[in-house]
Amino acid sequence: MKISLKTGIALSLVPQIVLVKLIGNQTQFIEHYYSNGLYPFVSKLFRTLFGWIPFSLGDILYFLLILLALGYVCKNRRPIWKNKLKFCRNILMVLSIAYFTFHVMWGFNYYREPVAQKLGLKETNDYQELIDFTKLLIAKTNRLQLEITKDSTQKVIIPYSQNEIFEKSLEGYYKISRKHGFPQYEKPSTKTSLFSTGLSYMGYAGYLNPFTNEAQVNGRLPNFRFPVVAAHEMGHQLGYSAENETNFIGYLVTAENEDLYFQYAASAYALGYCLSDIRRGDQEIFDTLFGELNQGVLLNFQEMRDFWTSFENPLEPVFKAIFSSFLKANNQSKGIQSYNAVVSLLVAYHKQYPL
Incomplete structure (x- = not known):
């Protein structure tokens, strides 16, 4: 036939x-x-x-x-x-x-080969190691917030335009590539999405278009979060698909930038994931650590909560469930929870390269 x-x-x-x-x-x-x-x-x-x-x-x-x-x-x-x-x-x-x-x-x-293997990192889920690392992150985040604002009660406002943030992210990639031999980023193609409002209602900070290889960042994001998300999507362009790995690369590239605003954005970003993991393990320890944050840092975290709350809608969980299924179908068994798996990479990396 x-x-x-x-x-x-x-x-x-x-x-x-x-x-x-x-x-x-x-x-x-x-x-x-x-x-x-x-x-x-x-x-x-x-x-x-x-x-x-x-x-x-x-x-x-x-x-x-x-x-x-x-x-x-x-x-x-x-x-x-x-x-x-x-x-x-x-x-x-x-x-x-x-x-x-x-x-x-x-x-x-x-x-592909996991980034932890490429860097020779030994990931663990030791809760005490997480607590110790989070304490260091709190100290660093508080220090950077105070150094930038000169007032522990004031939130950090990143003064750069989105295009300037894209440009500055390249500096971080250059520095990391010299330090670790990868990832090397050339020929940038990073843009704000034309459908940023739609992405916000779907609960997405950005995405990579695999058919045009454009890194799309939600243009409505507060600048406080924009540098790490931009670096995250650029990491996807370089061939790192797993969300925990691009979260890690986004953090690393932004943290290694010489700009204090970028360092603060990265430190607060990593701190948010670490505190979230600690909260799932022990609410009392979380409350104690959370209470050590400068008021200005808390205001930046509140800024992000307010942003996402303003776009909450009944369909958001549906979109996230679809994306989670997509990730599971593509070798990420934890689905959307794989974003949180960045914590073990952060702890393992900073055991070799202390904060």
Whole structure:
């Protein structure tokens, strides 16, 4: 029986999924031939092509594709209803093409060598080590807040524009690449999303468009959080897919920046994750440590809480559940909770490189 090209592409989705999982088990193969082989070429090519454009081409592409899909369904609703099997075949064909393109252009990075292994870090979940590290972070965050504001009761206001923050983030990447030999960042393509309001309602601080390799940052974020998120999304561009690893890279790049505002943003960012882990373990210890924070630091944390609270809506948990399922399907078993796994990386790193 002769199978049409469209049917063949649609049917290829299942063997593609199987093949990706099989190849994904070969971490060294992925690291050598994809993450350090094909992907850097693809990534640099698309960052060169689109990085100079001041707006997000990927956002426009997504918007147009959604409009085309809705227009097609509305225009062809009767033929679709009469030929449901054919319509399902066409959907599978599109999914098959998207699945293939996604993995070639970025997705195989989910199966690469962990950054802890690359840096020789030994991660642990020792609660006392976490407490000790958090105390050091509190001291550093308080010191930076006071050094910047000269008043422990005043919150830090980062005075840079978003484009200036993008530029300054490159300095941190340069410094880290000299220190550890990676990650090296060239040909920047980092932009604020055209749909930042929508991202805020979905509960997202940013994302990488895997089809244009543009790092998208939620332009409505307070500047207090903007530097770390920008560095996080740039880390995705360099082929680090796991959210705990890009959280770590975002922190590291921002913390190593010579700018005090960046150092404060990074320190407070890491502190938030550490305090969250401590709170889950022992509320009393959390309350004690939280009480040691300068009032100005607390105001910055409140600034972030107020921001996300202002966008809370009934659909936000749905969007987060979808994203969590996406992460689980791509080798991140903890789903959206993998963001919090950055804590063990932070503790392990600063055992080797003390604060």
